[in-house]
Amino acid sequence: MDNINITKKVYKTLIYGIYLLYGIIFLGLWSSAPDYLEDLNYYLKVFVGIVLTYIFNPFYKQEFHSIHGNIAFSAGLLILTSTSLTAFQKRIQNTFVRVKDEILIL
Numbered sequence: 269m270d271n272i273n274i275t276k277k278v279y280k281t282l283i284y285g286i287y288l289l290y291g292i293i294f295l296g297l298w299s300s301a302p303d304y305l306e307d308l309n310y311y312l313k314v315f316v317g318i319v320l321t322y323i324f325n326p327f328y329k330q331e332f333h334s335i336h337g338n339i340a341f342s343a344g345l346l347i348l349t350s351t352s353l354t355a356f357q358k359r360i361q362n363t364f365v366r367v368k369d370e371i372l373i374l
Contacts, residue, residue, distance in 0.1 A: 272333055272335060275319060275335055275339075276335050278315060279315065279319075279335065279338065279339060279342070282308060282311060282312040282315060283312070283342070285308050286305065286308050286309065286312065289301050289304055289305040289308060290305065290353075293305065293357060302357065302358075302361070306354075309346070309349070309350060309354070312342070312346060313346055313350070316339055316342055316343050316346060319336070319339050320339065320340065320343060323336050323339075
């Protein structure tokens with residue numbers, strides 16, 4: 269198996285895992301999902317960093333493939349999601365806990 273196929277498989281596995289965990293969190297199906305989402309986000313960031321460093325290395329000419337464009341796009345999304353969506357999800361969790369503790373318990 270060549271590097272491109274491995275890169276595609278790892279990238280798609282991480283991305284689909286993150287999508288799945290966001291859905292599980294949104295539906296409130298699994299209380300440990302945010303912890304796993306945080307881990308997957310970390311691994312995706314490291315993976316994207318390694319791939320971008322390899323692809324855009326100025327000392328080595330690398331052939332570009334469509335997966336590299338997807339990974340570069342993901343780098344931008346990772347910056348946005350790690351700062352905004354994760355903060356939004358934590359705020360919703362905190363609000364839910366406050367409402368449950370202060371309002372719903374009579």
